[in-house]
Amino acid sequence: MRQAWDCDCGGERRVPVRRAALSGLGASVARMREGVVRMLGEPPTSCPWRAYGDPVVAQALVLRRHWQNGAVDVDQQLAVVLEAMLAIDGAQNHVEALDMRAERERREAERRMAEAQRKG
Amino acid sequence: MTHETDPTKHLECYVSFDPAIDRAAMGKDFDVHFGATGERMSDVVYGSRDTRLLRFVPGKRASVFVLRPLHVYERAQCDSLQTAESRWLRAISYALVRAEVSPPLGWKTEAIFARENADGRPMLDGDGVNYISQIVGIHAIYEIGAVAYARSQIGPFVAVCAPLPAYSMHELLVRSRSHADSHAASTFGTPTTDAGST
DSSP states (O other): OTGGGTOOGGGOOOOOHHHHOSSHHHHHHHHHHHHHHHHHSSOOSSOHHHHHHSHHHHHHHHHHHHHHTTOOOGGGSBHHHHHHHHHHHHHHHHHHHHHHHHHHHHHHHHHHHHHHHHHO | OOSOSOTTSOEEEEOTTOTTBOHHHHTTHHHHHHOBOOSSGGGOBOOOOOGGGOOBOTTOOOOEEEEOOOBHHHHHHHHTSSSHHHHHHHHHHHHEEEEEEOTTTSSSOEEEEOEEOTTSOEEOOHHHHHHHHHHHOHHHHHHHHHHHHHTTSSSSOOOTTOOOOTTOHHHHHHHHHHHHHHHHHHHTTOOOOOTTTO
């Protein structure tokens, strides 16, 4: 699974399984990677689990929790951590907006289908 | 790894053109450590600044600069400045904790510590930056400052010797000196040979 993400965590050699796999796990990961690129504009450089081990990401998530509680003096934070937190916020907002749009389109399609069945 | 592993910690930083660094012995690791520029943006290789990759010339000691990460208000101060050089100079004045300069990069051996600010954080004033630049040269200060500034942002390091903008006064000065040197060589009657004229 991690090899399919083209990630070298766990000491494995980087093996681009996703490029060779046309079906199964490799293909599903490839679809997820494409989805990430489509939504966020950049391909992931590691598997999702490794991202949580990144010290900047870890500190940004902690800062985000304190930020949501309103207990943060912004000026005293590390610039790179604040920037990472804003990037995480932006990515989440973007994904949520896409999800909401997809949900709205699905409901619209269902409504049209129901109307068509009623008329027919 | 093509970028620094933890930009939230202190970093020991070396100058890419320090003669004490054995570029030949490092081989490809030189570009991995310091990064490399290219003609296209896609050719740019970012530096990891991983000190394990460094190789030194036997008997010579490289100058080392210890940088701390910038805080939000410090980064805002840097961003408010107009030119890249002024940002790098401001960044190094905030970020430099300790500098151990020595020949061959500097002309003397000295350990320089930044004085603690009112908030308890070390900060180098303008005189301190000038003093270090007199020992190691302004190019080294720009390179270290560029690293200090770049590691306050998301993403990998900027390329080695972060390229100065073309309008930069420093860049224009270096170019004018270069032209002057080439002009001086012909003025003093340096014989030029033309392969086709004999």
